[in-house]
Amino acid sequence: MATATDKLSHENEDHEKEEQDDDQTFEELGLDPRLIRALTKKGIDNPTPIQRVAIPLILAGKDVVARAKTGSGKTFAYVLPLLQKLFSDSASNKNLAPTAFILVPTRELNQQVYSEALSLIELCRVQLKVVQLMSTMSASDLKTALAGPPDILVSTPACIKTCLSKGVLNPTSVQNSLSILVLDEADLLLSYGYEDDLKALTAHIPRRCQCLLMSATSSADVEKLKKLILHNPYILTLPEVGDVKDDIIPQNVQQFWISCSARDKLVYILALLKLELVQKKVLIFTNTIDMGFRLKLFFEQFGIKSAVLNSELPQNSRLHILEEFNAGLFDYLIATDDSQSKKEQADVESHVEQKKSRKHAKRKLDSEFGVVRGIDFKNVHTVINFDMPQSGAGYIHRIGRTGRAYNTGASVSLVSPEEMEIFEEIKSALGEDETRDSNFIAPFPLLTKNAVESLRYRAEDVARSVTKIAVRESRAQDLRNEILNSEKLKAHFQDNPRDLDLLKHDKVLSKKAPAPHLRDVPEYLLDPTTQEASKVIKLARAAMGNTNSGHRKGFKGKFRKNSNPLKSFSAEAPKRGFKGGMKRKGKDKDDGHRNKKKQSV
Numbered sequence: 001m002a003t004a005t006d007k008l009s010h011e012n013e014d015h016e017k018e019e020q021d022d023d024q025t026f027e028e029l030g031l032d033p034r035l036i037r038a039l040t041k042k043g044i045d046n047p048t049p050i051q052r053v054a055i056p057l058i059l060a061g062k063d064v065v066a067r068a069k070t071g072s073g074k075t076f077a078y079v080l081p082l083l084q085k086l087f088s089d090s091a092s093n094k095n096l097a098p099t100a101f102i103l104v105p106t107r108e109l110n111q112q113v114y115s116e117a118l119s120l121i122e123l124c125r126v127q128l129k130v131v132q133l134m135s136t137m138s139a140s141d142l143k144t145a146l147a148g149p150p151d152i153l154v155s156t157p158a159c160i161k162t163c164l165s166k167g168v169l170n171p172t173s174v175q176n177s178l179s180i181l182v183l184d185e186a187d188l189l190l191s192y193g194y195e196d197d198l199k200a201l202t203a204h205i206p207r208r209c210q211c212l213l214m215s216a217t218s219s220a221d222v223e224k225l226k227k228l229i230l231h232n233p234y235i236l237t238l239p240e241v242g243d244v245k246d247d248i249i250p251q252n253v254q255q256f257w258i259s260c261s262a263r264d265k266l267v268y269i270l271a272l273l274k275l276e277l278v279q280k281k282v283l284i285f286t287n288t289i290d291m292g293f294r295l296k297l298f299f300e301q302f303g304i305k306s307a308v309l310n311s312e313l314p315q316n317s318r319l320h321i322l323e324e325f326n327a328g329l330f331d332y333l334i335a336t337d338d339s340q341s342k343k344e345q346a347d348v349e350s351h352v353e354q355k356k357s358r359k360h361a362k363r364k365l366d367s368e369f370g371v372v373r374g375i376d377f378k379n380v381h382t383v384i385n386f387d388m389p390q391s392g393a394g395y396i397h398r399i400g401r402t403g404r405a406y407n408t409g410a411s412v413s414l415v416s417p418e419e420m421e422i423f424e425e426i427k428s429a430l431g432e433d434e435t436r437d438s439n440f441i442a443p444f445p446l447l448t449k450n451a452v453e454s455l456r457y458r459a460e461d462v463a464r465s466v467t468k469i470a471v472r473e474s475r476a477q478d479l480r481n482e483i484l485n486s487e488k489l490k491a492h493f494q495d496n497p498r499d500l501d502l503l504k505h506d507k508v509l510s511k512k513a514p515a516p517h518l519r520d521v522p523e524y525l526l527d528p529t530t531q532e533a534s535k536v537i538k539l540a541r542a543a544m545g546n547t548n549s550g551h552r553k554g555f556k557g558k559f560r561k562n563s564n565p566l567k568s569f570s571a572e573a574p575k576r577g578f579k580g581g582m583k584r585k586g587k588d589k590d591d592g593h594r595n596k597k598k599q600s601v
């Protein structure tokens with residue numbers, strides 16, 4: 001067993017190594033050649049900064065608390081060393097329970113992590129078994145999934161608790177077998193209400209178990225989890241260097257905002273999309289499901305096809321919508337970030353519970369839905385906040401859906417006077433600073449008043465036709481369609497897991513056929529500035545090989561290292577006893593240059 005002094009000197013070595021060697025390879029990190037080959041097949045050649053720091057530490061058996069920006073490659077940072085450790089263990093594995101648990105807050109993330117781990121295992125051709133547990137599974141399905149047992153279990157904490165309470169997982173077996181526990185998106189686990197579920201598990205985590213906490217933001221919740229789960233004294237925290245607010249948003253994401261009344265938001269978003277002032281693919285956030293459908297119906301009248309994603313839809317449909325969007329089958333996805341609705345529902349439920357009248361407390365929304373947080377949307381260029389999120393953390397997670405890996409991205413927030421207060425809160429959470437792109441939300445420069453006014457008449461006319469009843473009917477219709485889809489999907493995808501085209505989710509819901517004259521914006525309605533702006537966007541798109549949203553052409557390496565979230569992770573040593581941290585080299589020297597670029601979207 002190493003002493004605390006050993007621990008500190010190890011940390012210092014790691015730190016210096018990182019400072020010296022910015023271009024380390026996976027090989028130099030000690031990664032197994034099979035994993036390196038698998039990564040090459042996935043087009044991944046070099047580790048990201050968080051991977052450079054975390055992989056050797058995890059391989060060395062340390063507990064790690066890793067905090068790194070959204071899109072910085074945290075999943076591989078733990079999945080790769082975890083698999084490597086299991087490569088050597090699996091032959092001698094006589095365990096009665098899984099060796100590794102990966103706990104995630106949402107089903108969507110569950111699916112994503114499971115798929116990443118499975119695909120690496122398949123590419124490495126090793127005898128490891130990974131399974132995912134879902135809360136919809138019956139006790140016998142859970143039993144079947146855990147038979148064997150698998151080497152890796154991906155699950156929400158709630159399912160683990162269910163397995164323990166139903167006797168599907170034996171606590172003693174867990175104590176004897178569990179060697180690695182990962183809490184992914186740790187900052188969200190408690191806010192999704194998993195505290196009791198986690199507590200039910202902690203009693204059975206053996207002391208020798210290696211624990212890893214991955215998170216995009218730091219919060220009191222992460223601290224709480226650290227205390228709850230991490231009992232091994234060898235902990236390395238990897239927060240960002242210096243100011244906590246340093247580069248919370250990746251530097252290759254440009255953030256913009258537009259001030260407009262709540263009523264005018266429809267005409268503004270129409271102008272952004274129809275006049276092509278933002279690049280595709282576009283992810284649009286609303287705060288309520290009804291607003292999501294209102295937007296969809298509104299867009300349909302202008303020939304803009306979009307799909308909606310929300311917690312009301314069956315799980316298969318949600319996962320399929322994500323797959324289709326990631327594969328580039330449609331360009332506009334309206335996602336409802338309904339953490340607020342969930343909270344409201346939870347309040348209602350607890351009220352109902354207090355009254356001991358639970359029969360009306362049916363859960364309509366899926367509490368494990370979480371499309372905003374942690375999901376790896378592929379090639380989303382623009383995130384639009386149609387409604388503003390309720391907190392700084394919510395904003396960070398939403399914006400983090402663009403600018404992932406080596407891509408650039410932009411965000412546009414439509415802010416009404418009623419939302420100014422929360423907007424100010426968000427800005428102070430980011431530590432807004434005009435000299436740093438990553439923290440600064442600039443006024444959107446490409447939309448002129450003329451352009452908005454030219455569309456106002458048409459937009460308001462259509463907006464009036466999208467009545468509450470129309471929204472309610474289309475919401476019900478979509479749910480019916482998706483329930484049918486869900487059944488078909490289940491059956492079909494068991495046999496053809498890669499067949500994405502079968503069911504499209506961006507079909508038209510409006511009863512009223514779109515008027516042909518609304519499809520195109522006639523040239524006489526467009527002022528020269530807007531025409532110019534739209535051309536600039538198209539050219540930028542073409543220059544980046546982004547003319548077809550389904551295919552990302554490599555423009556890796558064209559970014560300056562410092563403006564890339566994957567390159568700019570920096571780590572700092574724990575507060576006590578270790579100073580210095582891993583600094584980004586020359587991080588501020590080209591700020592002026594970045595500011596000049598602010599005009600392009």
Ligand SMILES: Nc1ncnc2c1ncn2[C@@H]1O[C@H](COP(=O)(O)OP(=O)(O)OP(=O)(O)O)[C@@H](O)[C@H]1O
Nearest residue numbers: 044046047048070071072073074075216374376405
């Ligand atoms: N070394 C690498 N080189 C290039 N791309 C990478 C590398 N590592 C991961 N990626 C890609 O980067 C994207 C983001 O990775 P990941 O989802 O792990 O980010 P994250 O840090 O977990 O973000 P979030 O906090 O939003 O969940 C993924 O598409 C992943 O395939």
